Amino acid sequence: MIKIENFTFYYGDAKRPALNGVNLEVEDGEFVLVTGPSGGGKSSLCRCLNGLIPHFYGGKVNGRIEVAGLDTLKHSTKELATKVGMIFQDPENQLVTMDVEREIAFGLENLAFSQDLIARRLEESLDTLDISGLRHRQVHELSGGEKQKVAIASVLALHPEILVLDEPTSELDPKSAEEVLAIAQRLNDELGITVILIEHRLDRVIQHVDRLVVLDGGRVVADGNTRDILSNSFQEITEIGVGMPPIIKLAQGLKNAGISINNMPLTVKEGRLMLNGVFKKSFESLAQPDGKSYSKTIINVKKLWYVYPEGPTALKKVSLKVDEGEFLAIMGRNASGKTTLVKHFNGLLKPTRGMVSVDDTDTRKATVAELASKVGFVFQNPNDHLFADTVEEEIGFTLRNQGLKDEETKPRVDEMLQRFSLQDYRNQYPRSLSGGEKQRVALASVLAMQPRILILDEPTRGMEYRLKSDLMSFLREYTSQGNTVILVTHDVETVAEHADRVILLSEGEIVVDGKKRDVLSKALLFSPQINRLVQAFDKYGVPDNILTVDELLQTLK
Amino acid sequence: MLSLRYEDKETPIHKLNPFCKLSWLASIFILALIFNNPLYLLLLFLSTLPLIIAARVWREWTYLMKFALYLCLAIIAINAIVSSHGSHLLWEAPLRIPLIGAPVITLEAIFFGVGMSLRLLAIISAFAILTFTIHPDDIMLAMIKMKLPYKSVLVTSLSTRFIPTLIDDAERISEVQRSRGLELDRGRLRQRIKNRMAITIPLLSNCLDRTVQVAEAMESRAFGSGEKRTYYKEIKLSKLDIPILILGFLPLVLGILMRWWGHGDYQYYPTLGKISLDGFEYSMLALLILLLCMMVFLALLKKRIELD
Numbered sequence: 001m002i003k004i005e006n007f008t009f010y011y012g013d014a015k016r017p018a019l020n021g022v023n024l025e026v027e028d029g030e031f032v033l034v035t036g037p038s039g040g041g042k043s044s045l046c047r048c049l050n051g052l053i054p055h056f057y058g059g060k061v062n063g064r065i066e067v068a069g070l071d072t073l074k075h076s077t078k079e080l081a082t083k084v085g086m087i088f089q090d091p092e093n094q095l096v097t098m099d100v101e102r103e104i105a106f107g108l109e110n111l112a113f114s115q116d117l118i119a120r121r122l123e124e125s126l127d128t129l130d131i132s133g134l135r136h137r138q139v140h141e142l143s144g145g146e147k148q149k150v151a152i153a154s155v156l157a158l159h160p161e162i163l164v165l166d167e168p169t170s171e172l173d174p175k176s177a178e179e180v181l182a183i184a185q186r187l188n189d190e191l192g193i194t195v196i197l198i199e200h201r202l203d204r205v206i207q208h209v210d211r212l213v214v215l216d217g218g219r220v221v222a223d224g225n226t227r228d229i230l231s232n233s234f235q236e237i238t239e240i241g242v243g244m245p246p247i248i249k250l251a252q253g254l255k256n257a258g259i260s261i262n263n264m265p266l267t268v269k270e271g272r273l274m275l276n277g278v279f280k281k282s283f284e285s286l287a288q289p290d291g292k293s294y295s296k297t298i299i300n301v302k303k304l305w306y307v308y309p310e311g312p313t314a315l316k317k318v319s320l321k322v323d324e325g326e327f328l329a330i331m332g333r334n335a336s337g338k339t340t341l342v343k344h345f346n347g348l349l350k351p352t353r354g355m356v357s358v359d360d361t362d363t364r365k366a367t368v369a370e371l372a373s374k375v376g377f378v379f380q381n382p383n384d385h386l387f388a389d390t391v392e393e394e395i396g397f398t399l400r401n402q403g404l405k406d407e408e409t410k411p412r413v414d415e416m417l418q419r420f421s422l423q424d425y426r427n428q429y430p431r432s433l434s435g436g437e438k439q440r441v442a443l444a445s446v447l448a449m450q451p452r453i454l455i456l457d458e459p460t461r462g463m464e465y466r467l468k469s470d471l472m473s474f475l476r477e478y479t480s481q482g483n484t485v486i487l488v489t490h491d492v493e494t495v496a497e498h499a500d501r502v503i504l505l506s507e508g509e510i511v512v513d514g515k516k517r518d519v520l521s522k523a524l525l526f527s528p529q530i531n532r533l534v535q536a537f538d539k540y541g542v543p544d545n546i547l548t549v550d551e552l553l554q555t556l557k
Numbered sequence: 558m559l560s561l562r563y564e565d566k567e568t569p570i571h572k573l574n575p576f577c578k579l580s581w582l583a584s585i586f587i588l589a590l591i592f593n594n595p596l597y598l599l600l601l602f603l604s605t606l607p608l609i610i611a612a613r614v615w616r617e618w619t620y621l622m623k624f625a626l627y628l629c630l631a632i633i634a635i636n637a638i639v640s641s642h643g644s645h646l647l648w649e650a651p652l653r654i655p656l657i658g659a660p661v662i663t664l665e666a667i668f669f670g671v672g673m674s675l676r677l678l679a680i681i682s683a684f685a686i687l688t689f690t691i692h693p694d695d696i697m698l699a700m701i702k703m704k705l706p707y708k709s710v711l712v713t714s715l716s717t718r719f720i721p722t723l724i725d726d727a728e729r730i731s732e733v734q735r736s737r738g739l740e741l742d743r744g745r746l747r748q749r750i751k752n753r754m755a756i757t758i759p760l761l762s763n764c765l766d767r768t769v770q771v772a773e774a775m776e777s778r779a780f781g782s783g784e785k786r787t788y789y790k791e792i793k794l795s796k797l798d799i800p801i802l803i804l805g806f807l808p809l810v811l812g813i814l815m816r817w818w819g820h821g822d823y824q825y826y827p828t829l830g831k832i833s834l835d836g837f838e839y840s841m842l843a844l845l846i847l848l849l850c851m852m853v854f855l856a857l858l859k860k861r862i863e864l865d
Contacts, residue, residue, distance in 0.1 A: 047773075050777055052773055052776065052777065055776075056772075056773060056776055077776045077777060078776065078779045078780070078781060078782035079782070081777060081778055081779035081782070082779070084777075085777075086773075086774070086777040088770060088773065088774060090770060092722055092767075093767050093770035093771050093774065094770070094771070094774035095718075095774075096711075096715060096718065096771065096774070096775055097694055097714070097718065098692070098693050098694050098714075098717070098718055099692075099694065101789070101790070102694055102789065102790065105789035105790075106778060106780075107778035107779050107780075108787075108789070109786055109787050109788055109789055110778065110779040110780050110781070110782050110783075110786055111779050111782060111783075112783055112785045112786055112787045113787060114787065115787065115788075115789055115791075118787070118789045119789070122789070139718070140718075140721040140722070151774075154778065155777075155778065158778070158779070343732075346736055348732055348735065348736065367740070368735045368736060368738075369735070369738045369739070369740045372736060372737060372738035373738070375736075376736075377733075377736035377737075379729070379732075379733045379736075383759060383762065383763055383766070384726075384729055384730045384733045384759050384763070385733055385734075385737070385759070386759060387734075387754060387755050387756075387757075387758035387759050387762075397737060397739075397755070398737045398738055401737060401738030401739055401740070402738055431762055445737065446736075446737065449738070
């Protein structure tokens with residue numbers, strides 16, 4: 001059992017508290033989802049549960065926390081290790097040995113368990129997570145999802161009563177993410193382990209949890225049964241920046257339209273049941289708004305093959321034309337060749353065979369630096385971008401690389417600072433900004449060149465809702481000015497809402513290429529939630545190519 | 558792809574107890590340092606080859622040796638230029654430098670460089686066995702068994718653990734910055750150093766962030782909870798291992814004795830000495846090399862016995 005009583009915490013010499021008068025009680029065996037905007041105190045709360053706050057991170061503390069009968073202020077993290085297991089965001093950074101068996105044994109060794117007992121616990125953990133196939137593998141050969149499972153196994157070996165997972169899926173692809181969440185659910189269900197899951201994306205987990213806790217500004221702003229909170233506090237929670245799953249949004253939309261909803265739906269199935277009663281009226285057919293016309297091809301890929309040196313063949317005879325002003329999404333499983341393909345567009349990779357031309361320039365004949373004025377490339381992690389002493393300098397870097405003089409650079413930098421509301425941070429050290437601000441600086445530094453093509457490689461992975469919607473509305477505006485945006489992503493819902501065209505890659509080949517409405521509707525698991533929902537109703541004449549909540553609500557009028 | 562890391566190739570050499578390999582390694586290492594005679598050093602180098610071949614790390618070894626050879630060429634060149642002790646003058650520079658005089662290259666200085674190179678090659682080649690055939694965690698365990706403090710050993714092993722991560726990071730960051738128009742090899746030296754900062758700073762800062770996260774994760778798994786700590790996998794010496802271990806040290810003992818009797822020395826300066834060995838010395842040297850090569854035979858034998 002966890003008992004948090006009026007707990008307040010300030011990091012080091014911070015002026016604002018990270019946690020502010022938090023009261024929370026969690027019963028044994030509960031599955032609690034903690035959510036909220038970034039900076040709301042989610043991570044701080046989970047670091048309190050095993051004493052990392054205040055023993056690892058010093059600061060000012062007030063109040064009391066009792067976990068499994070131990071006062072965390074008096075008992076160190078090490079003592080709490082057998083009570084509370086912690087899983088962190090980045091699987092890479094929680095594995096300390098070179099092979100899987102030793103990794104799982106690590107905690108047990110620290111507690112001076114006998115070899116026999118370690119052997120038994122090791123076996124158990126491997127079986128519980130169904131990863132005995134990995135036991136002799138080396139850690140650096142594992143995929144992200146496998147690493148995260150090993151991390152869970154190594155924590156589970158200590159037989160904790162409580163498992164705390166701090167955004168465990170934000171670095172993983174959707175399939176591994178589903179697997180990790182399913183594991184958390186199974187441990188809760190079958191072994192009765194209390195699970196505290198921190199997530200900012202609700203759609204994947206909402207149906208599994210018993211209870212929802214929302215944190216904002218270090219305070220608990222909502223706490224209770226998931227369905228109750230979602231139906232009663234929808235407005236408040238959306239306003240603080242928590243992204244709602246499409247089905248919940250739909251239910252809320254119906255409610256606003258005066259249709260009574262008895263039971264807030266959490267799964268696609270429940271959503272269908274909800275709509276059963278609603279879909280008895282007539283429908284307008286859906287106006288097709290994606291009839292943009294394009295004038296000029298800007299990227300032309302002809303029979304492109306790419307083979308990694310001493311490695312696999314990543315692209316097999318890919319041909320593709322991208323037009324000016326298009327918003328293109330490239331999707332596909334991990335290692336299907338998405339990133340390899342887009343790295344050809346700015347010359348980071350050169351074709352093994354075939355040809356890529358960008359704005360009539362053959363990429364084989366141009367350097368990456370030359371192409372940088374035409375093609376901007378934003379990578380996933382802003383921490384890889386930022387190095388300069390000030391935000392201003394960071395944004396100017398790309399321009400100076402193109403040999404622009406100071407007097408030319410300055411107005412452009414000012415424009416970018418204004419466009420991304422970064423004026424106040426002009427002279428600050430970029431790496432000390434918050435996650436969202438860093439993302440904006442990285443984007444601004446690429447866009448300062450005013451590239452006609454902008455490529456983003458999984459920009460939304462691990463990104464919270466508000467940031468994501470800001471970024472997307474910016475990208476739409478950018479394409480409306482005649483620029484081309486290419487988005488590499490796993491995020492079906494974002495694509496459904498914003499892209500014009502979708503390409504699906506598999507094993508280095510393009511399997512589908514077309515308008516998003518044609519590609520994403522009726523595509524089984526690749527369809528967005530709402531499309532999966534309406535597929536069952538085409539017998540009533542509901543258009544089966546509806547992709548988003550707004551479109552569906554429109555047809556209902 | 559060729560990885561210069563440990564990889565379990567399941568040869569008898571990989572299966573051999575790490576302590577046995579370490580005893581053999583210690584013998585070669587110390588012998589290479591106490592002998593000066595190029596013939597001895599050459600034979601020491603050659604006696605590492607059977608193990609390399611039996612461990613099937615030939616490709617990795619060749620790769621490593623390429624680098625070692627460059628190093629050797631540098632040693633020979635620098636020694637030839639700097640040292641002027643020899644008496645057989647091969648070349649004299651047409652200019653005079655105040656206080657030093659004209660730089661000269663002598664036969665003896667080149668030979669000395671060759672001798673030192675042989676020593677270096679023998680040592681690197683022997684260490685290849687350590688790197689390519691002993692699991693890094695086993696090296697750690699062996700160090701702990703030798704009573705080195707756990708925390709220092711763990712730090713060493715952690716840094717090995719994160720080398721692949723660091724390489725990935727560096728590649729990724731360099732792609733990010735190149736996409737922003739950075740050209741690493743543009744401009745003068747100062748500019749080039751500045752260019753590198755765009756990669757170095759994110760790399761180091763990311764590393765620091767990682768450090769904190771790793772520390773948190775370790776703490777959460779009860780790291781440092783007591784004085785005592787157990788080890789799930791231990792390196793245990795079996796009955797077979799003890800004689801092998803002793804045989805691993807035998808060449809060292811023999812070598813020290815030979816050195817004691819005055820063998821294995823060589824005069825490079827001012828004129829090269831003669832490599833003339835008497836019958837007794839020859840047979841002792843042969844025995845020494847034979848003992849070193851025995852390790853392969855012992856490894857094979859051990860596997861055979863264990864299979865029965």
